[in-house]
Amino acid sequence: MTNEQYKARTLLGLDPTSPAIGGIAPWTRLRWSPLGALMRAQDTVPATSRRIVASWSLSGAQDWAQPNGTNDPNAGGASPQTYPTNDWRTLGVHQAHVTPGCELRAQVLYCPAGLVHKGGGPWASDGAWGEFRVRATWTNGVATDGPNNHSMMMEGSTKGTYTGLENSGAGQNWSDIREKQITDIRPAEYLTDPAVAVDFSEWTDVELTLQIRGGARVIAVCVFEVPRAHVTLHSNDQLTSVHAMPPSNAPQTSFPQTKAADGTTYEEHRFGTRRLMQVAERQSERLGPRIMSMSAWNESTIDPLTDTEPDPLTVQSASYLDLITGAAGYDLNGPGWIVAGSNAQLHRLCDPRLIARGRFAVVPARVRVDASCTGTGTVRVQCGRYEWIEIGGITSRDVYTAVGYLQSQIFADHNAPPLQVLGTSGNASRVLSVYGVSVDFGQWAS
Amino acid sequence: MSRAVPGTRTGVALGVPRATSQALTAVQSSDVAGPTGTAKQSTRYLAIGASVTACIDDASQYDLDMTAGTSAAYENASTRFNHSHPRTIVVRCQANNTDTLNLWRHGTGGSLELLRFSAANTLQILTNNTARVTLTVPGLGASRANLVVAWTSEANPDTTGAADAVLSTLMVWNVDSGEYDAVSVAHPTKSLGSFQAVWGAGDNVGTNAFTGIITGVLYENRRMSATEIGADWVADLSTPLSAAHPETSLQGLPPSSGILDAESHWHGPAAVWACDATRRLERRCLQWLRNERLRIVPTWTNALLTAADAFIRGAPSDSDDRMSIAWLEPAPVPDNCNHLWVRVHVRSYVTSGAAVPVRIRLYSFSKPPGALGFGGGGGAITSYFCGTTVLEGYAAGRFVSLGTMPIARGTGGIREGMTYLALALAVDPNNESGNDSAARIEISAIHVVPYFRAGGAQLPVHP
Numbered sequence: 001m002t003n004e005q006y007k008a009r010t011l012l013g014l015d016p017t018s019p020a021i022g023g024i025a026p027w028t029r030l031r032w033s034p035l036g037a038l039m040r041a042q043d044t045v046p047a048t049s050r051r052i053v054a055s056w057s058l059s060g061a062q063d064w065a066q067p068n069g070t071n072d073p074n075a076g077g078a079s080p081q082t083y084p085t086n087d088w089r090t091l092g093v094h095q096a097h098v099t100p101g102c103e104l105r106a107q108v109l110y111c112p113a114g115l116v117h118k119g120g121g122p123w124a125s126d127g128a129w130g131e132f133r134v135r136a137t138w139t140n141g142v143a144t145d146g147p148n149n150h151s152m153m154m155e156g157s158t159k160g161t162y163t164g165l166e167n168s169g170a171g172q173n174w175s176d177i178r179e180k181q182i183t184d185i186r187p188a189e190y191l192t193d194p195a196v197a198v199d200f201s202e203w204t205d206v207e208l209t210l211q212i213r214g215g216a217r218v219i220a221v222c223v224f225e226v227p228r229a230h231v232t233l234h235s236n237d238q239l240t241s242v243h244a245m246p247p248s249n250a251p252q253t254s255f256p257q258t259k260a261a262d263g264t265t266y267e268e269h270r271f272g273t274r275r276l277m278q279v280a281e282r283q284s285e286r287l288g289p290r291i292m293s294m295s296a297w298n299e300s301t302i303d304p305l306t307d308t309e310p311d312p313l314t315v316q317s318a319s320y321l322d323l324i325t326g327a328a329g330y331d332l333n334g335p336g337w338i339v340a341g342s343n344a345q346l347h348r349l350c351d352p353r354l355i356a357r358g359r360f361a362v363v364p365a366r367v368r369v370d371a372s373c374t375g376t377g378t379v380r381v382q383c384g385r386y387e388w389i390e391i392g393g394i395t396s397r398d399v400y401t402a403v404g405y406l407q408s409q410i411f412a413d414h415n416a417p418p419l420q421v422l423g424t425s426g427n428a429s430r431v432l433s434v435y436g437v438s439v440d441f442g443q444w445a446s
Numbered sequence: 447m448s449r450a451v452p453g454t455r456t457g458v459a460l461g462v463p464r465a466t467s468q469a470l471t472a473v474q475s476s477d478v479a480g481p482t483g484t485a486k487q488s489t490r491y492l493a494i495g496a497s498v499t500a501c502i503d504d505a506s507q508y509d510l511d512m513t514a515g516t517s518a519a520y521e522n523a524s525t526r527f528n529h530s531h532p533r534t535i536v537v538r539c540q541a542n543n544t545d546t547l548n549l550w551r552h553g554t555g556g557s558l559e560l561l562r563f564s565a566a567n568t569l570q571i572l573t574n575n576t577a578r579v580t581l582t583v584p585g586l587g588a589s590r591a592n593l594v595v596a597w598t599s600e601a602n603p604d605t606t607g608a609a610d611a612v613l614s615t616l617m618v619w620n621v622d623s624g625e626y627d628a629v630s631v632a633h634p635t636k637s638l639g640s641f642q643a644v645w646g647a648g649d650n651v652g653t654n655a656f657t658g659i660i661t662g663v664l665y666e667n668r669r670m671s672a673t674e675i676g677a678d679w680v681a682d683l684s685t686p687l688s689a690a691h692p693e694t695s696l697q698g699l700p701p702s703s704g705i706l707d708a709e710s711h712w713h714g715p716a717a718v719w720a721c722d723a724t725r726r727l728e729r730r731c732l733q734w735l736r737n738e739r740l741r742i743v744p745t746w747t748n749a750l751l752t753a754a755d756a757f758i759r760g761a762p763s764d765s766d767d768r769m770s771i772a773w774l775e776p777a778p779v780p781d782n783c784n785h786l787w788v789r790v791h792v793r794s795y796v797t798s799g800a801a802v803p804v805r806i807r808l809y810s811f812s813k814p815p816g817a818l819g820f821g822g823g824g825g826a827i828t829s830y831f832c833g834t835t836v837l838e839g840y841a842a843g844r845f846v847s848l849g850t851m852p853i854a855r856g857t858g859g860i861r862e863g864m865t866y867l868a869l870a871l872a873v874d875p876n877n878e879s880g881n882d883s884a885a886r887i888e889i890s891a892i893h894v895v896p897y898f899r900a901g902g903a904q905l906p907v908h909p
Contacts, residue, residue: 336791343731415845
């Protein structure tokens with residue numbers, strides 16, 4: 001029997017579906033093999049996650065904010081700045097729950113970068129280059145780690161008189177697409193210090209700041225989860241989302257008991273039905289999709305020479321207006337996001353026999369809003385005619401949070417009502433400014 | 447507006463599904479009587495009647511009737527209503543802009559709990575004899591309107607102590623005007639005790655009796671969503687059709703580890719329960735691959751789409767399909783799905799003349815089309831697409847489903863398991879219109895949701 005202080009389970013390479021748990025059926029004698037398979041199958045559930053927790057794209061823009069590179073960067077004298085500097089510019093800030101045992105990766109599509117200016121007076125060329133980074137701060141309510149920077153360089157364009165020239169021929173940016181991946185975005189020492197891994201294995205929050213600098217010409221970024229490893233302390237007999245079942249049957253007992261399986265020093269909770277039920281309970285309550293996140297960044301209006309973060313979306317109205325269109329109120333046929341929670345329907349909200357009867361689905365959600373208001377503002381995240389979450393009391397710049405329910409897809413191909421973000425400054429003479437919105441499945445606080 | 451008065455049915459009111467609404471159309475303002483609620487596993491009391499004194503026949507599984515008083519239905523020394531949260535209280539009533547007073551009361555003195563019209567047009571809740579929040583009823587006039595009033599309570603996940611342990615939401619539907627509003631408030635846990643419970647007044651002799659008409663009451667041992675209350679009491683919803691069978695999407699009875707002792711006794715039923723839950727949780731982390739409300743919505747024309755623009759190229763399989771690089775995104779494909787469903791928000795119109803067909807497609811590529819092997823993941827590109835041709839009627843803008851398709855997964859290097867999603871537009875792809883230059887298209891949202899289709903592509907298997 002294992003006798004380890006930390007119970008760890010790597011979550012890499014697990015088969016996604018159809019675990020061999022068919023042996024457990026009514027009127028079947030319980031034997032170890034199917035029960036062990038069931039315990040291992042629990043580990044595959046969070047290990048299937050590839051949830052996108054933050055993203056950025058050109059989002060419909062018809063050109064990059066980065067100048068195209070036709071101006072001489074070394075014009076000298078009193079000539080104005082015509083290219084961005086090496087100051088970081090924040091594309092967006094996203095707050096997210098992280099699926100237990102997962103780390104993050106960032107996939108970045110871009111085209112060769114443009115020119116960069118330095119000096120300040122006179123301005124001079126700093127060459128053609130760009131850089132993208134993810135700043136990650138991890139919290140779990142007790143411990144904090146970060147911000148940790150995870151960065152990648154983007155090579156400069158070699159085209160043009162001064163280099164850094166943007167493509168101009170038909171479709172040329174498509175044939176110039178470059179792609180990189182930033183891996184291993186996780187708390188420092190996660191894989192080398194089990195005590196750190198214990199801290200951040202279960203229901204960690206992460207705040208992700210996506211930033212660029214230099215002459216970046218980014219096309220799209222997605223930051224997503226990949227399973228890595230989950231660690232619990234030997235004495236942990238609480239709800240947990242990963243069973244941490246060893247992959248082999250070999251060292252285990254032939255019967256599913258808790259106490260008899262203990263090691264000589266460290267307790268062992270992984271082999272009984274108690275842990276089995278704890279994991280099923282926690283997974284039932286908490287696993288679900290990342291519902292949405294957005295940043296106010298607008299590639300068409302941002303000034304890469306002066307702006308260091310998005311210009312906020314603003315509302316100046318005593319009634320609720322759509323943050324993007326300015327239209328009054330919620331519109332069932334208007335544009336928005338989708339709440340793709342068909343696989344995360346909770347029994348108490350969506351039971352198909354008596355409660356929802358196949359007519360609707362509703363998921364619990366937590367909203368976090370990065371906003372400020374010159375008066376007292378409110379942001380309303382609404383999906384469906386009757387389901388909204390209000391984040392009120394917005395005054396000085398901060399991240400505000402609230403919980404509630406949102407209508408969801410019933411099936412993956414359900415043309416469900418859109419999620420829209422509305423805001424009011426409470427008074428037509430005040431201004432509500434919203435920089436970002438993050439919505440997670442579930443209502444727990446980390 | 448004349449409206450049939452609902453509430454003449456008694457007994458267990460099984461909702462009859464009627465196709466009175468679709469997901470994306472407004473529901474409300476019907477002359478047809480709304481549904482009348484349904485007794486469920488968590489129902490503690492459900493009664494329907496022409497007035498509150500007729501709301502005494504319990505339709506819940508407990509069948510514990512209340513007693514008719516003066517302008518009230520009541521129960522002395524009530525324990526079933528001695529409950530703080532989670533719970534839901536619903537009162538269906540008719541009221542005008544002068545009706546006031548009590549819809550529900552439990553407790554006395556410092557334990558007083560009330561749901562009432564504290565003034566004309568104004569709903570209010572009290573717990574522990576303290577007013578918690580008020581809500582203005584929308585759209586009330588001199589004639590009585592049909593209202594549904596609901597008060598839900600649940601544990602506050604953001605509680606900082608006893609003072610905000612419970613999160614309550616007060617909701618009201620004006621069924622006649624089609625308006626709805628809600629407000630939430632945090633407050634302490636209800637002071638429990640065995641008190642008289644009263645619908646429609648402050649006591650059984652009609653003190654502070656509601657001046658309007660109560661036609662249905664519900665007490666639920668569960669926090670109901672507003673959507674559920676609306677579907678049960680305001681306007682029934684139809685069940686959408688689906689090709690993405692949700693075999694594992696519904697949770698089933700959630701497991702509870704509290705049934706086990708430390709020795710894992712009773713492991714047989716518990717194991718079967720956990721087994722069932724694990725199967726249902728199989729795709730619990732599956733989520734959208736693209737969920738974008740576009741920040742920038744240019745008005746596209748045929749000339750812009752076909753211009754020599756570095757951002758735009760034709761799709762590999764059909765150069766008429768014009769793809770902007772601003773609509774391209776990478777997405778990681780989970781191992782447990784093999785199909786995609788796609789919808790976009792489209793506004794399509796003409797500046798003059800006859801409508802012009804516009805084809806909208808979403809492509810799934812195994813690598814960015816036209817990209818060289820930079821960053822790994824070479825090999826031939828594979829692609830799938832789904833789409834539709836919009837003919838007319840989209841001037842106001844609406845969501846359009848593009849259908850479903852398999853997923854083109856990247857192989858090798860950093861493209862392993864990735865897909866690249868690109869939107870494409872083609873104006874008059876079959877040369878059926880002579881009005882191409884008048885076509886205008888705006889794309890405001892792109893949604894791509896994965897799922898598992900039995901008989902679809904085999905899922906990845908790890909060695």
